[in-house]
Amino acid sequence: MQKEQTSNALVWYRNDLRTQDQNSLYNACSKHEKVVAIYYLDPRHFEYDDYGFKRTEVFRAKFLLESLEDLKNRLSDLNISLFVIQDRPENHMPEFSNNHKITDVYYQHEWTTYEREVEASLKQAIDLNWHPSYDQFLFHPEDVPYDSKNIPEVFTQFRKRLEKETCVRSELTASKRSQSNRIGNTPSVPSLPDLGFDLPDIPERTAFPFEGGESAGLNRIEEYMFQSRKLAYYKKTRNGLVGIDYSSKFSAWLANGSLSPRTIYWSVKRFEKAFKKNQSTYWMIFELIWRDYFKYISLKHGDSIFYLGGIKNRAYNWSSEERLVRKWINGETESDFVNANMIELKQTGWMSNRGRQNVASYLSRDLEVDWRIGAAYFESMLLDYDVHSNYGNWMYVSGVGNDPRDRKFNVQLQAQRYDADHRFRKRWLQTDLFS
Numbered sequence: 001m002q003k004e005q006t007s008n009a010l011v012w013y014r015n016d017l018r019t020q021d022q023n024s025l026y027n028a029c030s031k032h033e034k035v036v037a038i039y040y041l042d043p044r045h046f047e048y049d050d051y052g053f054k055r056t057e058v059f060r061a062k063f064l065l066e067s068l069e070d071l072k073n074r075l076s077d078l079n080i081s082l083f084v085i086q087d088r089p090e091n092h093m094p095e096f097s098n099n100h101k102i103t104d105v106y107y108q109h110e111w112t113t114y115e116r117e118v119e120a121s122l123k124q125a126i127d128l129n130w131h132p133s134y135d136q137f138l139f140h141p142e143d144v145p146y147d148s149k150n151i152p153e154v155f156t157q158f159r160k161r162l163e164k165e166t167c168v169r170s171e172l173t174a175s176k177r178s179q180s181n182r183i184g185n186t187p188s189v190p191s192l193p194d195l196g197f198d199l200p201d202i203p204e205r206t207a208f209p210f211e212g213g214e215s216a217g218l219n220r221i222e223e224y225m226f227q228s229r230k231l232a233y234y235k236k237t238r239n240g241l242v243g244i245d246y247s248s249k250f251s252a253w254l255a256n257g258s259l260s261p262r263t264i265y266w267s268v269k270r271f272e273k274a275f276k277k278n279q280s281t282y283w284m285i286f287e288l289i290w291r292d293y294f295k296y297i298s299l300k301h302g303d304s305i306f307y308l309g310g311i312k313n314r315a316y317n318w319s320s321e322e323r324l325v326r327k328w329i330n331g332e333t334e335s336d337f338v339n340a341n342m343i344e345l346k347q348t349g350w351m352s353n354r355g356r357q358n359v360a361s362y363l364s365r366d367l368e369v370d371w372r373i374g375a376a377y378f379e380s381m382l383l384d385y386d387v388h389s390n391y392g393n394w395m396y397v398s399g400v401g402n403d404p405r406d407r408k409f410n411v412q413l414q415a416q417r418y419d420a421d422h423r424f425r426k427r428w429l430q431t432d433l434f435s
């Protein structure tokens with residue numbers, strides 16, 4: 001491919017904090033000699049929302065900073081400098097691109113309101129060649145047999161056609177730059193106190209003891225799939241509640257893009273070739289299709305994923321009673337199963353999928369509290385917060401989304417089924433046992 005010698009590329013990192021299988025990085029390196037990278041720690045992500053929750057709490061902030069530190073090192077191995085800037089992109093990028101004689105910007109296309117607005121104001125302020133690309137999907141939007149307006153409302157329909165008709169693209173590897181591409185004196189990655197946080201005191205019994213960053217994410221794939229081979233049992237264990245291995249824990253790396261879903265997919269395929277292909281290996285991919293599905297639903301429905309009536313535009317008699325919300329958040333409801341899950345979230349930023357389904361159903365269907373308050377609390381707290389998965393799942397469980405059967409969880413029966421020996425509840429309710 002002919003390189004454009006006189007043009008300089010900027011890779012504007014968003015939720016795609018990796019070097020392996022990174023479309024923007026790959027394209028920038030294929031087409032330009034000079035490549036520099038930037039990430040904005042936008043202060044708006046750390047403000048309080050309308051419900052009084054910090055948009056990003058300490059657990060995800062810590063994970064993000066670790067991810068950026070790792071990204072800086074990995075890019076440095078490619079002779080690419082990463083600038084991590086605490087500012088709004090609109091305030092900083094115009095002067096930066098001018099100073100570095102940037103001609104082209106490569107970035108992941110995001111479609112939620114705030115991200116669209118940022119992009120629009122940048123484009124208005126700076127006259128550059130903008131190269132957005134979808135890089136968050138397993139199945140690329142150009143390859144799926146639907147356009148965004150006719151995505152089926154039922155997951156099974158969506159999945160079956162995709163599995164028959166669509167292939168997952170191969171992984172991309174960006175080429176290394178020459179030494180002269182490096183820029184001296186890039187600012188160091190800010191610390192938690194720089195972002196206004198104290199260091200968190202995370203209990204050792206956390207189910208998510210992992211660090212942020214692509215290197216840790218790739219290690220987790222290696223460990224979960226190829227060393228312990230737990231992937232072979234995933235379908236049997238995935239509803240678990242205790243420990244690190246009942247599920248993959250890939251979500252946090254996927255959420256900020258430290259891992260590409262295609263890397264996970266192709267690792268599963270490698271595992272199947274080397275060891276075993278079974279229902280569990282299939283189910284890992286099945287769950288990744290759920291992840292894609294909520295992104296496609298969000299593309300289709302736009303901002304209605306944030307509305308009270310959801311994508312179904314359905315009216316219920318919702319309450320927003322603060323007392324009920326406080327009890328739910330603090331693990332003081334009448335259900336010890338809900339309480340244990342909520343305490344785990346509060347202390348660690350993590351909750352299992354089984355836990356999330358139950359606490360969400362309890363808040364919206366039993367307490368009949370406005371589901372968006374729960375979703376906003378999850379947004380604040382979750383290590384793996386992903387706008388589409390979070391709001392999509394909340395709508396689903398709350399009866400305003402894609403569940404064709406409109407189910408409600410019986411939290412007592414669920415506790416008996418998934419925590420019969422009370423191991424999970426003891427772990428989070430009797431804190432003195434573990435401190």
Ligand code: FAD
Nearest residue numbers: 247248249250251287291353356357360385386389390393
């Ligand atoms: P595994 O069971 O190992 O699954 C592998 C991967 O498949 C996950 O990493 C994830 O990317 C994907 N996946 C699995 N289940 C789902 C699902 N139900 N929806 C979408 N993708 C799925 N997931 C997030 O990544 N971010 C969120 O903000 C989020 N909010 C949620 C809110 C509620 C109310 C509920 C019920 C679920 C939410 N989930 C969210 C989905 C799911 O709970 C997590 O993806 C899962 O628990 C992560 O653990 P894991 O990586 O070990 O998953």
